Amino acid sequence: MTGGPVVRAAGLTRVFEGRVAVAALDLTVERGRVLGVLGPNGAGKSTTVRMLTGLLRPTSGTVDLFGERVTPRTAPLLRARVGVQTEANLYHRLTVAENLRTWGDLHGLPRRTTERRLTEVLEILGLADRRDTPVGSLSKGLRQKAKIGRALLAEPELIFLDEPTAGLDPASALDVLDHLAKLRAEGGTTIVLCTHQLHGLESLCDDVVMLDRGRVVAAGQVDDLLARHWPTREYVIRVGDRALADSVVADLRASGHAVEEPESADPSLHDLYFRMLAGEQQ
Numbered sequence: 125m126t127g128g129p130v131v132r133a134a135g136l137t138r139v140f141e142g143r144v145a146v147a148a149l150d151l152t153v154e155r156g157r158v159l160g161v162l163g164p165n166g167a168g169k170s171t172t173v174r175m176l177t178g179l180l181r182p183t184s185g186t187v188d189l190f191g192e193r194v195t196p197r198t199a200p201l202l203r204a205r206v207g208v209q210t211e212a213n214l215y216h217r218l219t220v221a222e223n224l225r226t227w228g229d230l231h232g233l234p235r236r237t238t239e240r241r242l243t244e245v246l247e248i249l250g251l252a253d254r255r256d257t258p259v260g261s262l263s264k265g266l267r268q269k270a271k272i273g274r275a276l277l278a279e280p281e282l283i284f285l286d287e288p289t290a291g292l293d294p295a296s297a298l299d300v301l302d303h304l305a306k307l308r309a310e311g312g313t314t315i316v317l318c319t320h321q322l323h324g325l326e327s328l329c330d331d332v333v334m335l336d337r338g339r340v341v342a343a344g345q346v347d348d349l350l351a352r353h354w355p356t357r358e359y360v361i362r363v364g365d366r367a368l369a370d371s372v373v374a375d376l377r378a379s380g381h382a383v384e385e386p387e388s389a390d391p392s393l394h395d396l397y398f399r400m401l402a403g404e405q406q
């Protein structure tokens with residue numbers, strides 16, 4: 125274990141049949157931070173995550189996890205330290221609990237730990253009453269939850285989640301994001317998260333990488349990016365009295381401040397996303 129970044133990619137590139145899916149991506153994720161990988165459909169998010177987890181070989185470039193180079197030889201061992209929610213299938217004929225137990229065994233968890241975590245994780249995800257249901261008879265959203273449960277089971281120090289809230293109802297999506305926020309607040313867990321779910325994401329992600337057609341259109345700390353793109357602050361000031369509001373605005377204008385008709389408060393990642401993908405400069 126080194127003190128360096130938990131995830132480091134350099135020049136990461138993947139070409140599929142002559143088409144560049146990810147182009148020369150550099151990124152680092154420090155311990156305990158949450159990185160959001162954002163971008164429209166086909167931007168290269170899943171391809172990036174699959175390369176970062178050693179599930180897909182890059183055409184060129186390198187990935188280091190925990191300071192160790194990911195190669196076909198090291199990938200299985202490194203992956204054992206990582207929680208990955210990917211498209212990889214659950215066993216449909218096994219129950220939710222049996223699937224997670226199998227996963228626990230694969231990660232070398234003692235059975236007692238697996239049983240404890242199984243109960244905790246199913247509770248967090250609202251799946252406790254589906255513990256003994258075969259995965260094949262779960263709805264798509266519930267299956268998605270079971271995959272998230274699999275990624276969280278071993279309390280991994282590094283978690284990769286690819287669209288964890290896709291297919292979840294709004295309350296369940298919030299539960300999952302709240303749990304990730306709790307892990308972040310507790311510290312120590314590093315999370316890489318691909319998502320289209322932008323609302324509220326600025327309070328979960330420390331850093332973002334925004335991709336468009338395989339290229340980085342913005343990268344950095346969320347606070348820095350928002351401050352850089354919205355250097356002025358906007359306020360919505362609510363006062364009960366219309367005349368008072370008008371006089372506050374009149375005073376500000378009289379003292380030389382430009383006051384627009386205010387509509388929105390703080391810019392969000394949602395705003396940044398659409399600004400960057402509209403082709404404006406970084």
Ligand SMILES: Nc1ncnc2c1ncn2[C@@H]1O[C@H](COP(=O)(O)OP(=O)(O)OP(=O)(O)O)[C@@H](O)[C@H]1O
Pocket residue numbers: 140141144145163164165166167168169170171172
């Ligand atoms: N196995 C594959 N074979 C050929 N092309 C692929 C393969 N996997 C991905 N691609 C292509 O690579 C590009 C990036 O795909 P990727 O799945 O990484 O995008 P994404 O950002 O995750 O999209 P989405 O938000 O729709 O899931 C797309 O053009 C896609 O068609």
